[in-house]
Amino acid sequence: MAKKPLPKKARKPAAAPAKHAKPAHKPARKSPAALESELKRLDREILTLINKRTRSTTEWIVAQPDLKRALFAPLADDALFAALETSNRGPLPISAIRGIFRQMLSAARQDVKTTRVAYLGPAYSYTHIAALERFGESADLVPVSTIAAVFEEVNRGQADYGIVPIENSTDGRIVDTLDMFTRLPLRICGEVQIAIHHNLLSRCPRSEITEIYSKPQALSQCREWLNKNMPQARLLEVTSTSTAAQLARDKPGAGAVASMRAAVEYDLNVAAESIQDNKNNVTRFAIIGDDDTKPTGRDRTALLLQIPHKPGALADALSSFKRNKINLTWIESFPLRGPESGYLFFLDFEGHSHDPRIKRTLSDIERLAVRMEVLGSYPRSEPLS
DSSP states (O other), X not given: OOOOOOOOOOOOOOXXXXXXXXXXXXXXXXXXXXXXXXXXXXXXXXXXXXXXXXXXXXXXXHHSSOHHHHHSOHHHHHHHHHHHXXXXXXXXOHHHHHXXXXXXXXXXXXXXXXXXXXXXXXXXXXXXXXXXHHHOTTSEEEEESSHHHHHHHHHTTSOSEEEEEEEEXXXXXXXXXXXXXXXXXXXXXXXXXXXXXXXXXXXXXXXXXXXXXXOHHHXXXXXXXXXXXXXXXXXXXXXXXXXXXXXXXXXXXXXXXXXXXXXHHTTOEEEESXXXXXXXXXXXXXXXXXXXXXXXXXXXXXXXXXXXXXXXXXXXXXXXXXXXTOOEEEEEEEEOSSSOOOEEEEEEEESOTTSHHHHHHHHHHHHHOSEEEEEEEEEOXXXXX
């Protein structure tokens, strides 16, 4: 006998949408007094935690077998900032978070040993901003008036480190910095890359600005904008953007091309923001000292090279980079001083001098060189806004 099919399971009718459904219950708003009490509690907790974090950092530094490496640890700092950026959910931007942690690290290190850093000043120049970014405000940051003076402070032992501009994405090499590497036996032990945003600052209205001051590189990086928008103003070169800001503060009809930080510190109005012609304008700053940094896997090596002044000599030297698959990232030349003919070459390439491929390359080049100096291997950095 054929079995009867089982009856299909009846579907329940869909529930009709509720008419005039009441909104979900919202939690009652806290009173101003309750919010104020909560804020005070949070302030106490944050204050306790940041001081505890700073003290623990100091204890960690003291416990390290190599105190000098613990006091200057750009790779560890950058790894911390990268982890914080991944974890940060806002509303504070990562630049603010980085600033808070940088000050804790700086204070902890200064509690162990004062780090003295010479930089191309005066205060609130772009080099000062780069020094603050790497060393924090607790470090003993010493402004000097020239790039040569930065090198001399470090060479004489008056400063532990120096920081100087070495390359700009718009203007290229910083000649004074490269020249000092040929004169004094100092090493590059780190770098900081800063996105440079130039601003037109003044105390008078933009239409009343008759003179604009800044250092030559800053004026060059804004030349198109200035020619188009400020044709009535004379462009006058000074030693730094901070000096320009001081003049804009003190001199009627004066403007300055400088940083937003300078606007705040010298109480200037921003007549125009981000006037640099290249919106991806980045300056790379070299940290100079006598440290020999360990390989990190993300390094850069700088080399000073003199080869015989004859046809094919440079091609022969550079062929080793291709043969060993080394990425050459920068090469600059400048004439030898004195009666001798020829050039010195400044080379930058990826890798560390302790890496086997880099060792082979340096060995190949040294056999061809009249003069060769490894200026340092150090962790590569990322541009900071």
